[in-house]
Amino acid sequence: MTAIDWKGLPFGYFKTDFNIRCYYVNGEWGQLEVSDSEYITMHMAATCLHYGQEAFEGMKAFTGADKKVRIFRLDENGKRLNRSASGLMMPEIPADLFRKAILKAVSLNIKYVPPYGEGASLYIRPLLIGTGAQVGVKPAKEYMFVVFVGPVGPYFKEGFSPVRMQIVKDYDRAAPLGTGSIKVGGNYAASLRASERAHDEGYSSAIFLDAKEKKYIDEAGPANFFGIKNNTYVTPQSVSILPSITNMSLRVIAEEMGMKVEQRHIPVEELAEFEEVGACGTAAVISPICKIVDRETGKEFIYCKDGKAGPVSEKLYNKLKGIQEGLEPDKYGWITVVE
Ligand code: PLP
Ligand code: COI
Numbered sequence: 580m581t582a583i584d585w586k587g588l589p590f591g592y593f594k595t596d597f598n599i600r601c602y603y604v605n606g607e608w609g610q611l612e613v614s615d616s617e618y619i620t621m622h623m624a625a626t627c628l629h630y631g632q633e634a635f636e637g638m639k640a641f642t643g644a645d646k647k648v649r650i651f652r653l654d655e656n657g658k659r660l661n662r663s664a665s666g667l668m669m670p671e672i673p674a675d676l677f678r679k680a681i682l683k684a685v686s687l688n689i690k691y692v693p694p695y696g697e698g699a700s701l702y703i704r705p706l707l708i709g710t711g712a713q714v715g716v717k718p719a720k721e722y723m724f725v726v727f728v729g730p731v732g733p734y735f736k737e738g739f740s741p742v743r744m745q746i747v748k749d750y751d752r753a754a755p756l757g758t759g760s761i762k763v764g765g766n767y768a769a770s771l772r773a774s775e776r777a778h779d780e781g782y783s784s785a786i787f788l789d790a791k792e793k794k795y796i797d798e799a800g801p802a803n804f805f806g807i808k809n810n811t812y813v814t815p816q817s818v819s820i821l822p823s824i825t826n827m828s829l830r831v832i833a834e835e836m837g838m839k840v841e842q843r844h845i846p847v848e849e850l851a852e853f854e855e856v857g858a859c860g861t862a863a864v865i866s867p868i869c870k871i872v873d874r875e876t877g878k879e880f881i882y883c884k885d886g887k888a889g890p891v892s893e894k895l896y897n898k899l900k901g902i903q904e905g906l907e908p909d910k911y912g913w914i915t916v917v918e
Contacts, residue, residue, distance in 0.1 A: 580690065583691075583693075583730060585693045585694065585697035585698075585699045585730065585732075586697055586698060586699070586732075587732070588693070588699045588730055588731055588732035589731070589732055589736075590702070590731045590732055590733060590734040590862055591729075591731065592729060593691070593729035593730050593731070594617060594729070595688040595691045595727070595728055595729055595730075596615060596687060596688055596691075597613050597614065597615055597684070597687040597688060598613075598614050598615075598616075598617075598684060598725060598726060598727040598728075599611055599612070599613060599614070599680045599683050599684045599687075599725070599726040599727075600612045600613075600614050600619075600723065600724070600725050601672075601676065601680060601723070601724040601725075602710075602721070602722070602723055602724075603670050603721060603722035603723070603724070604721055608670070608672065608673065608676060608724070611676070611679060611680055611683060613683070613687065619723065619725065621708075621710045621723075622710065622711070622712045623712075624712035624713060624714055625708070625709060625710045625711065625712060625719065626709030626710075626711060626712075626713050626717075626718065626719040627708035627709045627710065627719075629713070629714075630709070630713070630716055631667070631763065631764060631765045632667050632668070632669055632708065632709030632718060632719055632722075633667075633706070633707070633708050633709070633763060633764040633765075634660060634663035634664055634666075634667060634669065634706075634707045634761065634762055634763045634764075635660075635663075635704060635705060635706045635707070635762055635763075635764070636656045636657075636659065636660045636663075636703075636704070636705040636706075636762060637656075637702065637703070637704060637762075637860075637861045637862060638650060638651060638652060638653060638656045638681075638702075638703045638824075638861055639651055639700040639701060639702055639703065639731075639861055639903070640685050640692055640700065640701040640703060640728075640917065641692075641695075641700050641701075641903045641904050642692050642693060642694050642695045642904075643695060643904045643905030643906070644695050644696075644904060644905065644906060645905055646695070647905060647916050647917075648685065648689065648692050648701075648916070648917040649903060649904070649905055649914045649915065649916055649917070650681065650682075650685065650703070650914070650915040650917060651861075651902075651903050651913060651914065652824050652828065652913050653677075653678060653681055653915045654674065654678065654915075655824045655827070656705070656824060657672065657674050657677035657678065657681075658674075659761075659762060659822070659824070660672060660677065660705060660707060660762070662760075662761055663707070663761040663762050663763055664707055666758060666760075666761040666763065667709075667718075667758075667761070667763055668718035669707055669709060669718065669719075669722055670722055672707065672724055676724075677705070678915075680705070680724065680726045681703060681705065681726055682915070682917060683726075684703065684726040684727065684728050685701065685703065685728060685917050686917060688701070688728050689917070691728065691729065691730050692730070693730050695904065698732065698733070698738065699730055699731060699732050700730070700731060701728050701729070701730055701731075702728065702729055702730070702731040702861075702862070703726065703728045704726070704727050704728065704729075705724070705725070705726045706724070706725045706726070706727075707722060707723075707724050707725075708722065708723050708725075709721070709722055710722060710723045731862075733864070734801070734802075734860075734862035734863045734864075734866070735783045735784070735863060735866050737783070737866070739864075739865070739866075739867065739888060739893075739896060740867075740886065740887075740888070741866075741867040741868055741869030741870075741882070741883050741886065741887070741888055742782075742783035742784070742858075742866050742867070742868055742869065743781065743782045743783060743868070743869060743870045743871075743872070744777070744782055744783060744784050744785070744786050744799060744800070744858070744868050744870075744871050744872075745777045745780060745782040745784075745785055745786065745871070745872050745873075745874050746785075746786045746788065746796075746847065746871060746872070746873040746874060746875075747773045747776075747777070747785045747786070747787060747788075747874055748788060748793050748873075748874070748875050749773075749874075749875075750769075750770075750772055750773040750785070750787070751769070751787065751790035752766055752769050752770045752773075752787040752790075752797070752798055752819070753766050753769065753787075753790065753797075753798075753819040753820075754790050754819065755789070755790060755791050755818050755819050756818070757819065759797075759798070759817075759818070759819030759820055759821070760818060760819065760820065760821060760822065761821070762821055766821075767801075770785070770787070770800065770801075773785040773787070774800055777800075780874075782872070783800075783866070784799060784800030784801070784802075784858065785800055786798070786799050786800070786804065786871065787800075788847065789817055789819065789844075790819060794844075794846055794847065795815065795817065795844045795845055795846055795847070796815050796845040796846075796847065796850075797815060797817050797819055797820050798815075798817075798819075798820045798821070799858035799868075800858065801860060801862060801863065802823065802825075802858035802859055802860035802862070802863040802866065803815070803820060803821070803823035803825070803826040803858065803859050803860060804845070804856070804857075804858060805826065805829065805856065805857055805858075805859060806845065806849070806850070806853035806855070806856045807838075807853060807854050807855040807856070807889065807891045807892070808852055808853045808854050809839075810837070810838050810839060811838060811839040811840070811841055812829065812830065812833035812838050812839070812840045812841070812891075812895075813840075813841045813842075813843070813845060813853075814826055814830070814840075814841070814842055814845075815842070815843075815844065815845050816842045816843045816844060817844075823859060823860050824861070825859045825860050825861055825863075825864070825865075825899070826859050826860075828899060828902075828913065829859055829865070829895055829899065830842070831911065832895055832898045832899060832902075833895060835898075836894060836895070836898070838891075847873065850871055850880040851880060853880075853882070854882070854889060854891070855867065855882055855883065855888075855889030855890075855891055855892050856868045856871065856880075856882055857888075857892050864896065864899070864900075865892055865895060865896040865899065867882075867883060867888035867889065867892045868882060869881070869882055869883045869886065870882070902914070
């Protein structure tokens with residue numbers, strides 16, 4: 580293996596040695612299989628290709644200062660994949676099968692877990708797809724579960740330096756009673772136009788508003804939004820956002836740090852009142868936001884004028900990272916150590 584430039588890794592696909600596969604046939608899941616191929620062969624009428632029967636997950640493994648490899652909130656990701664599966668009429672994956680598949684994918688590619696202190700991690704991507712053929716709009720009878728992994732750097736190239744984001748009102752990512760709260764490919768397809776335009780216009784990401792009233796902050800691109808004011812961590816309550824496991828963890832950490840936590844509607848105007856704002860997610864970790872521009876009105880909301888993250892975001896980030904890297908105690912059982 581040629582040496583990997585861990586510090587220079589982008590957030591992207593990286594070929595590793597093995598991936599794990601499992602097939603659902605005749606109403607049941609088979610055995611886990613190990614593959615060294617990056618490709619899958621499937622029927623051209625597979626439902627994932629036509630009717631979007633596709634759900635995925637994202638979690639990370641980290642090397643700690645003690646050299647142990649820790650996976651963050653594996654079981655919570657498994658539960659969410661099953662909510663996505665159920666939302667798209669796909670079979671759920673037994674918790675034990677999910678756990679074994681993830682551990683196997685990481686263990687077989689252990690040399691690709693970035694060392695401690697390189698600012699990188701191993702991204703784990705479980706994928707569930709309908710592979711059975713259908714032409715009528717119906718769920719498939721056959722499915723495939725795949726887990727691949729790869730070392731990644733920060734999702735936003737700025738890393739923990741603050742990014743700029745753009746509020747969009749002319750596109751919706753998800754409808755209130757649609758699929759926004761589950762992690763399915765269609766939501767990302769719906770976000771592509773607004774995201775690419777935001778990039779072209781100089782922003783890291785688009786911020787979507789609630790699709791019904793266009794009043795409240797919904798999702799910060801591929802991450803949840805949070806704002807800090809008066810020692811309070813505020814994050815949107817919405818039926819159309821993905822319940823972020825990072826956000827769920829930050830709410831616990833914020834409370835532990837003596838902050839109040841509020842999950843409620845956040846009207847766009849309230850952006851003027853926050854001391855710090857940020858995006859949070861597995862890929863994004865915590866991405867502090869230095870500036871939000873409303874694309875329609877041109878109104879600007881500015882934070883961290885010196886180009887640095889605010890003190891609360893930094894404290895939250897360090898605490899979360901500390902748990903992921905084993906420097907802080909794992910009080911809540913969020914960590915799975917890869918033996
Ligand atoms: N929101 C969206 C749309 C996402 O794709 C993600 C990434 O998974 C998140 C939020 C953050 O969720 P989590 O913290 O569980 O990774
Ligand atoms: C994640 O944070 O895991 C994501 O899914 C974001 C994006 C890569 C889809």
